[in-house]
Amino acid sequence: MSTHVLPTDLRAWVLGEADGIVSLSVEQHVMHCSDCQRAVADTMAAPPAPGAAPTTPAAAAPDLTLVWQAVRESLEVPRVSLLERLLSRLGLPPADAMLVAAAPALRGSWLCAVALAVSFAVGGAVSARTGSSGLFLVLAPLVPVVGVAAAFGPEAGPALEQESSAPYPLARLILLRTAAVLLAALPVVVVGQLAFPQHVAWSWLLPALGFTATVLGLSPWFGPWRPALFVSVLWVVATGAAARVATVTAVLAPRFLVLYTVLLLAGPVVLVLRARRLGTIGRISS
Amino acid sequence: MTPSAVPTDQSLLETLAAGDLGALRQLYDRHAPWLSVRLLRRCNDREVVSDVLQDTFVAVWQSAERYRGSGEVGAWMWGIAIRRLVSRLRSRRDVVLLRDPATSLGASAAFEDELLAEVEYGDLGHALAELSPELRAVIQATVLDGLTTREAGRLLGIPQNTVKTRVHRAKARLRASLVEGDRP
Amino acid sequence: MTTTASLDAVSKHYRSVAALDRVDLALSPGITGLLGPNGAGKTTMLRVMATVLRPDAGSVRLLGRDPTDPEARTEIRRRLGYQPQELGFPRGFSAFAFVNYMAVLKEWTDRDARTAEVRRALELVGLGDVATKRISRLSGGQRRRVALAQALLGTPELLVLDEPTTGLDPEQRASLRGVLADIAASSTMVISTHQTEDVAALCNRVVVLDAGRVHFDGTVPELVSLAAGKVWMAHDPDPSALASWRTASGRHRNVGEHVPTGAKLVEPSLEDAYLLLRGARDEASHDRHTTEVAS
Numbered sequence: 135m136s137t138h139v140l141p142t143d144l145r146a147w148v149l150g151e152a153d154g155i156v157s158l159s160v161e162q163h164v165m166h167c168s169d170c171q172r173a174v175a176d177t178m179a180a181p182p183a184p185g186a187a188p189t190t191p192a193a194a195a196p197d198l199t200l201v202w203q204a205v206r207e208s209l210e211v212p213r214v215s216l217l218e219r220l221l222s223r224l225g226l227p228p229a230d231a232m233l234v235a236a237a238p239a240l241r242g243s244w245l246c247a248v249a250l251a252v253s254f255a256v257g258g259a260v261s262a263r264t265g266s267s268g269l270f271l272v273l274a275p276l277v278p279v280v281g282v283a284a285a286f287g288p289e290a291g292p293a294l295e296q297e298s299s300a301p302y303p304l305a306r307l308i309l310l311r312t313a314a315v316l317l318a319a320l321p322v323v324v325v326g327q328l329a330f331p332q333h334v335a336w337s338w339l340l341p342a343l344g345f346t347a348t349v350l351g352l353s354p355w356f357g358p359w360r361p362a363l364f365v366s367v368l369w370v371v372a373t374g375a376a377a378r379v380a381t382v383t384a385v386l387a388p389r390f391l392v393l394y395t396v397l398l399l400a401g402p403v404v405l406v407l408r409a410r411r412l413g414t415i416g417r418i419s420s
Numbered sequence: 421m422t423p424s425a426v427p428t429d430q431s432l433l434e435t436l437a438a439g440d441l442g443a444l445r446q447l448y449d450r451h452a453p454w455l456s457v458r459l460l461r462r463c464n465d466r467e468v469v470s471d472v473l474q475d476t477f478v479a480v481w482q483s484a485e486r487y488r489g490s491g492e493v494g495a496w497m498w499g500i501a502i503r504r505l506v507s508r509l510r511s512r513r514d515v516v517l518l519r520d521p522a523t524s525l526g527a528s529a530a531f532e533d534e535l536l537a538e539v540e541y542g543d544l545g546h547a548l549a550e551l552s553p554e555l556r557a558v559i560q561a562t563v564l565d566g567l568t569t570r571e572a573g574r575l576l577g578i579p580q581n582t583v584k585t586r587v588h589r590a591k592a593r594l595r596a597s598l599v600e601g602d603r604p
Numbered sequence: 605m606t607t608t609a610s611l612d613a614v615s616k617h618y619r620s621v622a623a624l625d626r627v628d629l630a631l632s633p634g635i636t637g638l639l640g641p642n643g644a645g646k647t648t649m650l651r652v653m654a655t656v657l658r659p660d661a662g663s664v665r666l667l668g669r670d671p672t673d674p675e676a677r678t679e680i681r682r683r684l685g686y687q688p689q690e691l692g693f694p695r696g697f698s699a700f701a702f703v704n705y706m707a708v709l710k711e712w713t714d715r716d717a718r719t720a721e722v723r724r725a726l727e728l729v730g731l732g733d734v735a736t737k738r739i740s741r742l743s744g745g746q747r748r749r750v751a752l753a754q755a756l757l758g759t760p761e762l763l764v765l766d767e768p769t770t771g772l773d774p775e776q777r778a779s780l781r782g783v784l785a786d787i788a789a790s791s792t793m794v795i796s797t798h799q800t801e802d803v804a805a806l807c808n809r810v811v812v813l814d815a816g817r818v819h820f821d822g823t824v825p826e827l828v829s830l831a832a833g834k835v836w837m838a839h840d841p842d843p844s845a846l847a848s849w850r851t852a853s854g855r856h857r858n859v860g861e862h863v864p865t866g867a868k869l870v871e872p873s874l875e876d877a878y879l880l881l882r883g884a885r886d887e888a889s890h891d892r893h894t895t896e897v898a899s
Contacts, residue, residue, distance in 0.1 A: 165494040171450055197470070204474045205478055209444075211719055296754060300710050303678070
């Protein structure tokens with residue numbers, strides 16, 4: 135026996151005029167009857183019957199089209215992330231905030247940053263006993279270098295060709311992202327600094343920034359990873375040689391500090407100039 | 421090419437689980453109307469019902485893969501919707517109990533009998549009609565809508581214990597009604 | 605007729621190979637097809653037109669401005685849409701999210717207007733229903749359409765599309781041609797393709813590029829007419845023909861300069877003309893060593 139509902143009952147239910155028992159019956163039925171579901175939809179879509187009171191519940195029903203648009207929007211449009219909101223709060227225009235937050239490398243660099251912070255903490259404990267902070271001096275400047283390379287290396291720039299043809303200045307995009315990655319990476323080395331003995335102090339910061347700038351400056355020609363590797367190797371060799379000849383901190387002698395400062399100033403300038411002249415950055419440019 | 425059959429709810433769910441927004445749209449066009457009416461009968465606030473409807477379909481999208489095909493899609497969606505409504509209700513003023521027009525009992529008994537014959541529950545429908553509105557409301561909330569006693573309490577604006585006692589009483593009355601009066 | 609884009613003696617070298625060799629070209633409103641084998645320099649040329657690449661020599665004018673000037677370049681890019689051949693997308697983005705991201709790069713700052721425009725672009729390429737899917741989960745043809753959608757943002761005046769139909773099945777290709785035809789009515793479009801059918805179906809003009817040089821520049825009928833009287837059907841493949849293949853009827857279609865007397869001539873197609881052009885070029889330079897340049 136198929137229990138169907140009378141069309142009049144269905145209509146009454148939709149308009150809110152049916153009593154309790156009829157409603158019970160209709161509701162249990164409509165849940166699984168596609169014909170009645172369609173009838174409900176039709177009744178709701180139809181204009182109100184002539185002479186119907188303007189305050190009938192059907193008029194009070196939600197606007198289904200509007201609700202659908204809201205559903206669609208909440209599924210399609212990507213949510214404003216926490217990072218974006220933070221950056222906007224810091225004064226960055228919302229569009230820039232979105233672009234920086236979208237940097238694919240940021241996720242990875244956060245993970246690396248945490249891992250490195252942990253290893254620095256452990257290393258600090260170890261070196262406190264042995265009294266050597268040389269290893270820290272060797273590693274600390276390389277952290278932001280690697281971070282920056284990751285910020286706009288090939289993994290971070292798969293859409294580079296498409297991005298290049300857009301009016302947004304690419305150099306600015308890359309610098310913003312680099313800054314964001316540095317913000318993620320620097321706390322790591324700050325933690326490291328705190329874990330390690332004082333006498334290295336913050337002097338590793340200058341080489342760190344100088345190398346980062348060098349990577350940025352050389353990237354229009356070589357991409358970011360080759361300069362990053364080159365700089366890293368050079369630094370490791372230099373500190374090794376310094377440790378052999380005198381102490382590790384010899385690499386922080388005043389004349390070298392000048393060199394790092396020069397690199398720090400020159401790097402971004404070269405990057406911006408070259409990028410502006412060519413309008414492109416990375417592997418397409420040469 | 422096979423004749424274009426109207427896709428079943430199940431197949432629409434499968435398609436939308438794969439990321440097809442068009443399938444969700446079809447499901448929405450089918451089910452949103454009756455869901456909204458049914459929700460409106462439990463809460464007469466249009467804004468709340470709109471929000472609940474929106475949440476329901478977003479939840480459908482997100483949990484489509486978890487639907488194991490047990491039971492009807494309509495019932496599953498109602499389950500999501502009513503729970504969303506319950507969790508959204510804060511003010512008791514929003515809730516309206518089942519309405520019972522004055523004409524439901526009495527003179528139009530024959531009319532009533534005719535109606536009850538169509539209720540899914542046959543004899544049970546008749547017994548339900550004899551319950552008072554409060555008892556019927558808890559039965560609807562717990563048995564028919566599938567809410568827990570706590571959720572039913574929130575929906576109806578009564579303490580959970582009251583729900584329990586009323587359900588107990590209602591079931592006793594229904595049992596008595598069915599045992600004694602199965603011949604009109 | 606206005607010239608939307610022009611290349612004047614443009615050259616581009618990669619190491620010792622000339623990807624583009626003193627190319628002259630002028631584009632007007634309408635659709636121009638770019639045909640040529642792999643390594644012909646099509647992608648290089650399109651990159652120059654999309655301001656993504658700067659030539660070593662020659663001058664370029666796009667939308668009336670000179671792309672070597674930074675301000676002009678930004679202005680050009682505001683009215684330009686580019687779909688590259690090599691596709692790449694950042695990880696973890698849905699189709700909608702990526703096109704939305706590109707819209708931000710194209711200076712759509714108002715969120716609501718941007719959302720509406722992104723949706724319009726995705727609907728246009730037929731991806732409206734899968735907008736929320738991760739790009740990594742889309743098929744190759746769908747990913748190409750995502751790249752096309754971002755190129756279509758803002759209805760640009762100059763559209764540079766590098767192989768837009770590659771990876772699409774015949775049905776998708778047909779529907780895409782419809783979309784492109786509609787858009788081209790109000791813009792200048794240049795498409796590179798391997799499929800002569802795309803050119804025949806869509807383009808007013810066709811440019812044939814080979815080893816960095818323009819070998820033909822004219823209308824489609826003009827190109828087709830090059831093969832007039834040089835296409836014939838025979839029972840067997842003709843060894844004197846430049847190209848010969850079996851048709852559905854079982855007989856062989858032959859294209860060549862030396863038509864045997866009394867051969868059954870047929871109406872030439874665009875493909876015939878293209879083959880003839882390629883063949884003629886090969887014969888003239890068969891002892892010149894050509895390196896395959898990644899185009």
